Amino acid sequence: MAAEVLSTSSLVAVENPARPRRAFRLTNLLPRIGFAIYLLALMLPIYWLINMSLRSNEEITSSLAFWPHHPSLQKYFFIFNDPTWVHAFMVSLTYVAINTVISVTVALPAAYAFNRYHFIGDKYLFFWLLSNLMAPAAVYAMPFFNLYYAIGLFDTIWAVALAHCLFNVPVAVWILEGFVAGVPREIDEMAAIDGYSFPRFFIRIFIPLIANGVGVTAFFCFMFSWVEQLLATTLTATDALPFAAVMTRSYSVAGMDWSLLAAAGVLTMIPGALVIWFVRNHIAKGFALGRV
Amino acid sequence: MEKPLNNRAWLMVAPVLVLVLFSALLPMMTVVNYSVQDSLGQNQFFWNGDAWFRDLLNPSTEIGARFSDALLRNLSFSLVTLALEVPLGIAIALCLPRGGWAVGPLLVIIALPMLIPWNVIGTMWQIFSRADIGLFGAALTGLGLHYNVTQNAISAWCTIVVIDVWHWTPLIILLTYAGLRAIPDAYYQAARIDAASRWATFINIELPKLQKVLVIAILLRFMQTFMIYTEPFVVTGGGPGSATTFLSIDLVKIALGQVDLGPAAAMSLVYNLITLTICWIFFTIMTQLDRRRYA
Numbered sequence: 001m002a003a004e005v006l007s008t009s010s011l012v013a014v015e016n017p018a019r020p021r022r023a024f025r026l027t028n029l030l031p032r033i034g035f036a037i038y039l040l041a042l043m044l045p046i047y048w049l050i051n052m053s054l055r056s057n058e059e060i061t062s063s064l065a066f067w068p069h070h071p072s073l074q075k076y077f078f079i080f081n082d083p084t085w086v087h088a089f090m091v092s093l094t095y096v097a098i099n100t101v102i103s104v105t106v107a108l109p110a111a112y113a114f115n116r117y118h119f120i121g122d123k124y125l126f127f128w129l130l131s132n133l134m135a136p137a138a139v140y141a142m143p144f145f146n147l148y149y150a151i152g153l154f155d156t157i158w159a160v161a162l163a164h165c166l167f168n169v170p171v172a173v174w175i176l177e178g179f180v181a182g183v184p185r186e187i188d189e190m191a192a193i194d195g196y197s198f199p200r201f202f203i204r205i206f207i208p209l210i211a212n213g214v215g216v217t218a219f220f221c222f223m224f225s226w227v228e229q230l231l232a233t234t235l236t237a238t239d240a241l242p243f244a245a246v247m248t249r250s251y252s253v254a255g256m257d258w259s260l261l262a263a264a265g266v267l268t269m270i271p272g273a274l275v276i277w278f279v280r281n282h283i284a285k286g287f288a289l290g291r292v
Numbered sequence: 293m294e295k296p297l298n299n300r301a302w303l304m305v306a307p308v309l310v311l312v313l314f315s316a317l318l319p320m321m322t323v324v325n326y327s328v329q330d331s332l333g334q335n336q337f338f339w340n341g342d343a344w345f346r347d348l349l350n351p352s353t354e355i356g357a358r359f360s361d362a363l364l365r366n367l368s369f370s371l372v373t374l375a376l377e378v379p380l381g382i383a384i385a386l387c388l389p390r391g392g393w394a395v396g397p398l399l400v401i402i403a404l405p406m407l408i409p410w411n412v413i414g415t416m417w418q419i420f421s422r423a424d425i426g427l428f429g430a431a432l433t434g435l436g437l438h439y440n441v442t443q444n445a446i447s448a449w450c451t452i453v454v455i456d457v458w459h460w461t462p463l464i465i466l467l468t469y470a471g472l473r474a475i476p477d478a479y480y481q482a483a484r485i486d487a488a489s490r491w492a493t494f495i496n497i498e499l500p501k502l503q504k505v506l507v508i509a510i511l512l513r514f515m516q517t518f519m520i521y522t523e524p525f526v527v528t529g530g531g532p533g534s535a536t537t538f539l540s541i542d543l544v545k546i547a548l549g550q551v552d553l554g555p556a557a558a559m560s561l562v563y564n565l566i567t568l569t570i571c572w573i574f575f576t577i578m579t580q581l582d583r584r585r586y587a
Binding site for chain 2: 031032034035038039041042043044045046048049052060061064102105106107109110112113114116117118119120122123125127129130131132133134135136137138139140141142143144146147162163165166169170173223226227228229230234242243244245247248258261262264265268269271272273275276277280281283
């Protein structure tokens, strides 16, 4: 059963022998054209940003061009050589990493408990957890500021890492619970018969079984923490300012340095594009929260 | 199979509980505290009862009118984006190949917009929609449309909708695609034997099987549009006038801009209560679907 679950989740090509190639018809072509147009529309804004990052400000403001006439990586070098930007980039990556580790670690046993046992108040607790996922960040901006200021964590990476647990812990529990459900209960019983203690079983047998799920969950925690900016900017001032906030801040101060702004924007896409590549075969299942 | 009753499972949930209590309940109590007090400045607070709530829920007061306007604006925005994103997402998911080397790269490309920090999305579209340096703005102006995000309310509103569709249709596509992949081939074979049309296959086989992922998709999308903040904040700042002042933007304006803590706290609670209610309805539907599936 576990193998079955895994095979439906993988996106390996399975040729369908029962489906013969249909004759060339206009009705078969239309979806392809529509799909191509969609992909084009999806890529255009991103391409435009890359295009602008490679052009100088004079070139940007003087003419509208589909490709840079004198492409230069000057703005990227500028960012790499400026300690403020580099520091902010490391800050962003650090709090995202801390948050991901915390969220996945606490969520693993909880997801197991929710899936395997009945306990008093389990349904209410699960709903309460999910409800935090739906709480508007704007509601929490002010109280979080007070809270983290009071405990002396304001403007540290820990403040942001902990604040993002608000939605990442419920996300992690939710996704992992779906993956735990895919592991048959007989495996738990077999391990108990074989004399495994529970912690040993959990770490040595169970976690490797849902390794895909752990990977996907970590990816989602990474993603949600990386893209969230309202709380991240509210809880930081200078030392732990995230990269994207430095970016917004810089254009209000220095006028409109379009090309620098575009280059910084392009850089924020790179970590996401890298991590998504590793989970590409499981991402669809992950977005369905392990529930397909 | 029935789950065994085991209250020691609470121990396994305890770390999550502590963490979420710290990051959700504690701050929430501050909000509750503010919502029933008024301040004369200098950190002096006195009891104000339910006055803030009565003002907020009464559309004839200034704050009440503001709240109900923002609520209506936000609801219409959520419904319009859902109406655009769900059909588009399903259609694109149906166009994706079911297998082959192209699937991985295609999924990565489609998911890319979701991995961009939200204020970068805002900046990206701020540039993209400008008539002088952005392709989108220039193209629309070139077509002779009166398009100006910072001055024209309709332009601003439509731009936020376009941004949201661009940003989040990928979520619907991926969810639907995952759901489609889980349909066994036997169903399609049966449809072929019955000589069912493509449309009949979609209505009778695919759509019912997609029910569950679509409920998740609609829930997530509704909540996200209902909480939208960063993109309109960067692109339009809530304007022109208050055309794109959605609930979160209004709340932050009151709380951090005007430092009207009482009304802001009351608004937070009502706002949160609305999202909770909607979330609960969806959750009930979801558990019902679960039960029907395992029954």
